[in-house]
Amino acid sequence: MESLSDPFVNPPIYSAIALFSFFAVIFGIIFKDNLEYQVALWQLNRDSQAQIRYRTPGVILTYSLCCLFTSGFVAACLNVFGLSMALAACVGGILVLSTAGLVWWQLGSLMALLAAGGSQAIDINSYGAGAILDSEAAAPPEGE
Numbered sequence: 001m002e003s004l005s006d007p008f009v010n011p012p013i014y015s016a017i018a019l020f021s022f023f024a025v026i027f028g029i030i031f032k033d034n035l036e037y038q039v040a041l042w043q044l045n046r047d048s049q050a051q052i053r054y055r056t057p058g059v060i061l062t063y064s065l066c067c068l069f070t071s072g073f074v075a076a077c078l079n080v081f082g083l084s085m086a087l088a089a090c091v092g093g094i095l096v097l098s099t100a101g102l103v104w105w106q107l108g109s110l111m112a113l114l115a116a117g118g119s120q121a122i123d124i125n126s127y128g129a130g131a132i133l134d135s136e137a138a139a140p141p142e143g144e
Contacts, residue, residue: 020073027066071096
């Protein structure tokens with residue numbers, strides 16, 4: 001039985017998990033703010049700017065760092081369950097970076113849809129039940 005005088009020892013992997021998750025969340029918030037800034041900038045310059053410029057160095061950097069720290073978080077968590085660090089890093093990298101690529105690709109489609117049809121084009125609640133999501137379709141009347 002441990003006595004209360006024994007010092008608490010935190011294994012380094014748990015500290016790594018906490019730090020990776022903290023930085024992943026922080027860079028995720030910064031990414032969101034950068035993206036919102038680019039959309040607001042596009043809103044102000046709609047006449048002169050045909051599309052939303054979300055591929056700026058700041059947005060790409062924060063998204064990349066968020067994905068990198070998330071990948072480290074997943075790898076550290078997998079390491080806790082007994083995988084070697086090399087295998088955990090490979091599995092975490094494949095899981096997170098492939099998903100991150102798909103999310104980035106979808107973000108491009110979403111920004112194009114927003115630029116073409118405004119905020120109503122991406123509002124799922126503005127479409128009727130069973131309607132096909134089409135950016136050129138007319139929005140339903142307010143009563144529905």
